[in-house]
Amino acid sequence: MLVHVPDSANVVPELTIGEVSARSGVPASALRFYERQGLIQSRRTSGNQRRYHRTMLRRIAFIRASQTVGIPLSVIGDVLSLLPAGVAPNREMWIRASACWGEEINARIAKMERMRDRFTQCIGCGCLSFEQCALVNPDDALAEQGPGPRRLL
Amino acid sequence: MLVHVPDSANVVPELTIGEVSARSGVPASALRFYERQGLIQSRRTSGNQRRYHRTMLRRIAFIRASQTVGIPLSVIGDVLSLLPAGVAPNREMWIRASACWGEEINARIAKMERMRDRFTQCIGCGCLSFEQCALVNPDDALAEQGPGPRRLL
DNA sequence: GCCGGACTTGAACCTAGGTTTAGATCTCCC
DNA sequence: GGGAGATCTAAACCTAGGTTCAAGTCCGGC
Numbered sequence: 001m002l003v004h005v006p007d008s009a010n011v012v013p014e015l016t017i018g019e020v021s022a023r024s025g026v027p028a029s030a031l032r033f034y035e036r037q038g039l040i041q042s043r044r045t046s047g048n049q050r051r052y053h054r055t056m057l058r059r060i061a062f063i064r065a066s067q068t069v070g071i072p073l074s075v076i077g078d079v080l081s082l083l084p085a086g087v088a089p090n091r092e093m094w095i096r097a098s099a100c101w102g103e104e105i106n107a108r109i110a111k112m113e114r115m116r117d118r119f120t121q122c123i124g125c126g127c128l129s130f131e132q133c134a135l136v137n138p139d140d141a142l143a144e145q146g147p148g149p150r151r152l153l
Numbered sequence: 154m155l156v157h158v159p160d161s162a163n164v165v166p167e168l169t170i171g172e173v174s175a176r177s178g179v180p181a182s183a184l185r186f187y188e189r190q191g192l193i194q195s196r197r198t199s200g201n202q203r204r205y206h207r208t209m210l211r212r213i214a215f216i217r218a219s220q221t222v223g224i225p226l227s228v229i230g231d232v233l234s235l236l237p238a239g240v241a242p243n244r245e246m247w248i249r250a251s252a253c254w255g256e257e258i259n260a261r262i263a264k265m266e267r268m269r270d271r272f273t274q275c276i277g278c279g280c281l282s283f284e285q286c287a288l289v290n291p292d293d294a295l296a297e298q299g300p301g302p303r304r305l306l
Numbered sequence: 307g308c309c310g311g312a313c314t315t316g317a318a319c320c321t322a323g324g325t326t327t328a329g330a331t332c333t334c335c336c
Numbered sequence: 337g338g339g340a341g342a343t344c345t346a347a348a349c350c351t352a353g354g355t356t357c358a359a360g361t362c363c364g365g366c
Contacts, residue, residue, distance in 0.1 A: 016333095018342065028343085029325055037323095047332045049343055069268060073323070098272060105269045109262060115222060116258045119251060171312060181313085182355055190353095200362045202313055226353070 014043065014051040024060045031060070039063055039077050062089040062097075069101050070108070167196065167204035177213045184213075192216055192230050215242040215250075222254050223261070 021028045034040045035050075040059055042050035059080060066076045079097055083089065089097075174181045187193045188203075193212055195203035212233065219229045232250055236242065242250075 016342075027325080030323080032344090033324055045332080047343085048345090049332065067323095069272065102269065102272055105265060105272065109265050109269065112258060112262050112265070116255065116262065119222065119255055119258065169312075180355080183353080185314095186354055198362085200313085201315095202362065220353095 012054060014053060015056075017042075017050045017052070020052050020057065020060070024057060024064070026060060026064065034060075034063065034073075037073055037077060039073065039080055058089055062094070066097070066101065069105060071101055071104065165207060167206060168209075170195075170203045170205070173205050173210065173213070177210060177217070179213060179217065187213075187216065187226075190226055190230060192226065192233055211242055215247070219250070219254065222258060224254055224257065 015023070017028045017031055020026070020031060031040065035042060040052075040056055040063075042052050042056070045051055062080070063073070063076055066079075067073070079093075080089070083093065168176070170181045170184055173179070173184060184193065188195060193205075193209055193216075195205050195209070198204055215233070216226075216229055219232075220226070232246075233242070236246065
C-alpha cells in the first residue's frame, strides 16, 4: 500500500549556509573553509548551493569547542574523520576526545607553570646570560649540544 | 700629552652578524628581521655590513627570553624602545618587565585552568548544545547579546 | 691582487585560520 | 516570470614570525 506523503511532512529540513552560520555564529566563509579542509560536508542542490543536515551543527559545535581548547584544525579533522560521514559526534566520542584533550590542556598548563617558576627565579638573578639563564636557554632540550645555546625557541 | 693607542688595544671589538648569530643561536635572517622591526640596531661598515656592539647580545637575550614567555615582538619592541639606543637591558628593567610579564603568564594559566574545568564538567554532560554548553559558548563574554552564540571564539 | 666565504638586498614563500572581493548564478516570494 | 537577496567560485589579502632564494658586494688571508 502506497501513501502519498507531502514533502513538508517527514523530510528533515536542510539548512542553507546562511542558516547554519546564523545558528552557530560561525561565518559562512569559515564554514566553506572547514569544508575545503574536510572537516564538514554538505549536499549540493541542482544549482550548486550547499545544504546541511541538521546534525552538522553538532560537528561544528565540536570543532569550535575543540578550537577553544587550542586543538589545531588538522587534529580536529583527524578525529572527525573517524566518524562515519554524516554522523554527528556522540557522547562516547566526546568523552574520548575529552580525555585526550584534557591531557593536552594539562600539559600546556604544566609547561606554563614551569615557565613561570623559571621566570620568578630569574627575577632574582637578573643575569640574562646566554650561558646560564634558564629563561634564555629554555625548554629542557639543550642539555647536550655543547656549549652555548643552539636553539633558543 | 698625546699617546698613540693601537686599534687593537682599547677598542671594544664589534661583532659581525655571523658572530652574533653563532653566539646567540639566533639565525642571521631573524636578526635582520628584528632590525627591520626596530628591536635591535647596528652600525654599518663603509661596505654596508652590520657590526654589532657586544651589549646587543643582551638585548637579543632579552628578546628571546620574552618570546619564550609568549610576549609578541611588537610588545617587546615597545619595552625596548624605552631604553636609550645602544643600552642593554639592565637588572632594574629586567625586574620591571618580569613583574609585568609574570602577570601575563598567570593570567594565561588561569584562563587555561578555567578552560580545563569547563572541559571536565562537559565530559559529564555530553551535550554539545549551542545554547547550553559552556565549552561551545566560551569566554564569559556572551552573557548579553541575546539568544544563540554570537562569537564562538 | 685574488679568491672563497661571509655579507647585502628585495622579493617570494611558509603555516594557521581564516576574510574580502568581484563577478556570476541561484532561490524564493510575489 | 521578475526582482531582491542569498549563494557560488577563485584569487588575493591578512597577521606573526620568520626562511629561502637569487644576484650581487665585501672582507680578510695568502
